[in-house]
Amino acid sequence: MRILPLVFSALLIASPAFAQDAPSVISVTGQGTIAAMPDMATISLGVATNGSTAREALDANSEAIAAVLSRLTASGIAEKDIQTSGLSLGPVYDYSSANEGRGPKLTGFQASNMVTVKVRALNELGALLDTTVGEGANTINGVFFGLEESDAKADEARLAAMADARRKAELLAEAADVRLGRIVSISEGGVAMPMGGMGAVAFERAAAPVPIAEGEVTVSASVSISWEIDQ
Structure with a gap:
C-alpha cells in the first residue's frame, strides 16, 4: 500500500528537473514573397471535331490536330515542348x-485531342495562339505563366522568409523584455511556385493577334524557426 505514495513522490521530485532541462523558446513562422516577370508560358490547346460516325469524327480530328502540330513546330516550338495531354x-x-x-x-460522335505546349518566347504568344486557331484549334484550356529558372527566385523567397521570422522574433523578445539566444530549430514550410493564368475558352480566329497581358508571377516561401530565450 505504500508503493503508490512513493511513486508519486518520485514524480514530483523529478518534474522540476525535467522542466529545467527544456529551454524556453520563442517560435515564429516567417513568410517571404518575391515578384518576377514571367519568362515562359504553358498553354493547353486542341481540336474538337464532330462526325456522323466515330471514324468520321476521329479522321477529321487527326487531320486538324496534325495541321496544328505542324504550325507549332513551324513557329519554332521544339518537339520536346509539345505533349499530348488528352x-x-x-x-x-x-x-x-x-x-x-x-x-x-444519338446524333453523332465527337473526337477531341489536346496538347500541352511550352512557349519560351512570350512576345510571340499572342500570334502563336492566333495562327494555331487558324489551323483548326478551337479549344484553349488555359494559359499559365511561369519561370524557366525558378531556383534563384525560390532562394530569394527563402531568405526573405528567414528575415521575416527574425523580425517577428525580435519584436516578441523586446515585448517580453528578453533576448534571443541561439537558434534551436529551423524547418521549411514549403515553396509555392507561380501558377497564374486564364481559364478555358473556345473561340474563332481573331482579326489580329490575341492580346496577352503577362503581368507578374510570385514565388513564396515559409520557414518556422525557434530561438532559445536568453535571460
Whole structure:
C-alpha cells in the first residue's frame, strides 16, 4: 500500500528537473514573397471535331490536330515542348426528347485531342495562339505563366522568409523584455511556385493577334524557426 505514495513522490521530485532541462523558446513562422516577370508560358490547346460516325469524327480530328502540330513546330516550338495531354472519342446525344418519354437520340460522335505546349518566347504568344486557331484549334484550356529558372527566385523567397521570422522574433523578445539566444530549430514550410493564368475558352480566329497581358508571377516561401530565450 505504500508503493503508490512513493511513486508519486518520485514524480514530483523529478518534474522540476525535467522542466529545467527544456529551454524556453520563442517560435515564429516567417513568410517571404518575391515578384518576377514571367519568362515562359504553358498553354493547353486542341481540336474538337464532330462526325456522323466515330471514324468520321476521329479522321477529321487527326487531320486538324496534325495541321496544328505542324504550325507549332513551324513557329519554332521544339518537339520536346509539345505533349499530348488528352484524347477522347465519344457519342453525342440529343436529350430534347427525354421529357416526351423517349430516350436520348444519338446524333453523332465527337473526337477531341489536346496538347500541352511550352512557349519560351512570350512576345510571340499572342500570334502563336492566333495562327494555331487558324489551323483548326478551337479549344484553349488555359494559359499559365511561369519561370524557366525558378531556383534563384525560390532562394530569394527563402531568405526573405528567414528575415521575416527574425523580425517577428525580435519584436516578441523586446515585448517580453528578453533576448534571443541561439537558434534551436529551423524547418521549411514549403515553396509555392507561380501558377497564374486564364481559364478555358473556345473561340474563332481573331482579326489580329490575341492580346496577352503577362503581368507578374510570385514565388513564396515559409520557414518556422525557434530561438532559445536568453535571460
